Amino acid sequence: MKFNLKSKPLFAALVIALLVFPFVTDALLGHGWVRIADFALLYIMLALGLNIVVGYAGLLDLGYIAFFAVGAYTYALFCSPQFGLHWPIWIVLPLGALLACFFGVLLGAPTLRLRGDYLAIVTLGFGEIVRIFMNNLNAPVNITNGPQGISMIDPLRIGDFSFAKTHEFLGMDFTTVHLHYYLFLGFTLLVIFVSLRLQNSRIGRAWMAIREDEIAASAMGINTRNIKLLAFAMGATFGGLSGGLFAGFQGFVSPESFSLMESVMILCMVVLGGMGNITGVVLGGVLLVILPEAFRHGAGPLQEAILGKILIDPESLRMLMFGLALILVMLWRPAGLWPSSQHRRELAPDEATVHQEQETVYDASR
Amino acid sequence: MTHPDKKLLELTGVCKHFGGVTALADVSLYIQEGEIYGLIGPNGAGKTTLFNVITGLYQMDHGTFNFDGNVFERSKPHLLAQAGIARTFQNIRLFANMSVLENIMVGRHVRTRTGIWGALSRNSSARTEELDIAERARELLHYVGIQRPVNTLAKNLSYGEQRRLEIARALATEPKLLALDxxxxxxxxxxxxSLKTLLQSIRNDGITVLLIEHDVKLIMGLCDRVAVLDYGKKIAEGRPEDVRRDPAVIAAYLGGEAA
Amino acid sequence: MDIFLQQIINGLVQGSVYALVALGYTMVYGILGLINFAHGEVVMVGAMVALTSLQVLLGLAVAPVLAILVSLFVAIVACMALGYTIERVAYRPLRNAPRLAPLITAIGVSIVLQTLAMMIWGREYHAFPQPFANSLHAVGGAIITDVQLGIVIVALLMMSGLMLLIHRSRFGRAMRAVAENPSAAALMGVDINRVISATFMLGSALAAVAGFMVSANYGIVHYYMGFMLGLKAFTAAVLGGIGNLRGAMLGGVMLGLIESLGAGYIGDLSGGFFGSNYQDVFAFFVLIAVLVFRPTGLLGERVAERA
Structure with a gap:
């Protein structure tokens, strides 16, 4: 997949749109939606990280949020009154990413030599275990503060520049949600850059080869276990990084933010948009952050208007939607709603090759 | 250069069991550098099992495995690929959703080095290597005679082209021994x-070829030496014209194809 | 009170439940090579349906024994229908798709079932009716309740029945044939699709019984109960050797014992740092340990290391 932004005017338009976005949104929809956009960017970062694991290397990670949690709690513990530590972010963010990476390797090393299903279930368990530890590591020694979580976390700060205050540039007020928008946008672009570079590289090709046919990949001399571990660790690293940003932005972390549902939501973003396709994943992320918000504002009143009462609360509706989306996309549009250029060609293949491909895939999975 | 008297691959006393079934019983054979070596036998004779042992997909239970002067006891496919054994699959296993060029480029993996840092920075050595990989892949595509846009998805090739692409992908690993199932x-x-012509020119380029085949005519016209497997045992070995007259072989094939 | 013996009893009881659920995972895996992620949710649905049925029947003043039997039957039928539907909707269309696809639909099915259960039965914990006085029996310094005794007995009966079915019946032979080699079985005239459907239904029936048992034992039902239970039962299946029926039973009982002894003694072992609230963690470490040291499980012959 390549960005079709070779044309300069289009590219310039996109840059300007991204830059003025928070102000336009602020003016049109209000402050709250800029905040939602900030969260959307965090989720997009997470989805892009998971995309390396699921989309490129074809490994199903069902506990991805745990790495996000590791990053968030690292930031929270080292930048809050909890231990009276206030480390600078240029130490804490990399530290969180590194710790997440460490857990990724710890988890991946034993499981990645086995079939993919094992990784799925082990990561599923890991997500739950991390939550159990966060919930319970408040006694007898209080580390995580248990279910109450950690509050009064230091805001993101570079030198003397705090992202939690309003700053004035060029006669315009940049409030905290605006500043975080630009910071997160920067990080998101960084993750996109890394993803793009990796995708068209020797390593990226090895990932995709493993995704397509692991046995053939190993016969080509690819050390499948190490290369898979690399993908898993990279994904975890991005998760940890986003987690740190999340903690600094929100100022508060608690185990509740890291439930299985969050992992499923991120997986949804990747699957819905189209696995392995960066544009698709970004669009999937945007869609899945905005839709629930729209539900929150729209579904309740709509149900009341039509049915006279609230039949399904928006939260349940959101979960139901995620579950159904995973099933329906896999059944009808396995390449996602926005297939990459490669996948698009694949949507209209001739019958014979499809049949033959299915045969080989069946063989491969046996 | 080829050395007609150098043993590239030597197996002695290879045994392989699946549960209670003996798939290979005490098979010994050697392949000389520069030859085309054929492996034939009726269905279920253990050809594919032996092939999978040679390429590292299965571990043998007993026996010794010597390739190019190195002993391999328990091995993995990727280590054998690194050592210089490349293979194709009976039921074509291409990377279906990758382009033909990318398929061959994956074959270059084992002979190239760029890691994460090189991929991210695109420094000069990474760029040079990437260009070389693509260049070599195009050459191989041409070499095996696939005339298609390089970004065609592998699964959209015709059957014959897919077979050729698999060979090109295997050749990209710079094998000493090319094993074809x-x-x-x-x-x-x-x-x-035309595939026969291709195999001859591969051999003329100094690559040793191991061939499993049903098509006895192809084996006879192409191979320097053949071995015949039956019920997991090697029942004959030698020049094709001698083997086809071997009574044990004729019996194994019920006097059919081999006669 | 003898704590050690008590933990053994608790472990055996819990292990019987794990074993029944693990059988469902292992049967499906043996036949399709697929981990049915949604299986834990089937257990939950079984428990929930049994809950509602019991409430209704007891409300109508039906005799308790009859109410229990009927509820169990209703739960079994509901779960079998559910298992059948899950296979038809989420797995069968993807039988020849790449591996990732059925895993993703399976997690989707889990989420849908969980959410539907939450919408129907609410987020709260429900008390599971106990129509009998649950009397206690002393066993050499430890205590076992009627319910616990019932669980172990019923689990044993179910497992023996299953073994008979699989090793003695026509259907069992067909099932083993499909597990061994689906295409050969098809050539021999076995209707693979029917065998697969039946396997899902059989596993789901066991899940319903397990759901009933676990609810009766703890006296509590909750829409989220299937998740952890499923995870642990899967661990039990892997511990015993996934795809192996005897392994699933052995793994279930062993996991039950490990958990119960672990929870009983972790406080002493860690100097009070960890308490029994870490009980849910053991299964996970067992799973990792098995995958590291013996991926084929205790009784497994199948090679786990396949692509």
Missing amino acids: EPVAGMNATETE
């Missing part, structure tokens, strides 16, 4: 003939 299965006479 029934390369002409399902091909028509013209395709078979």
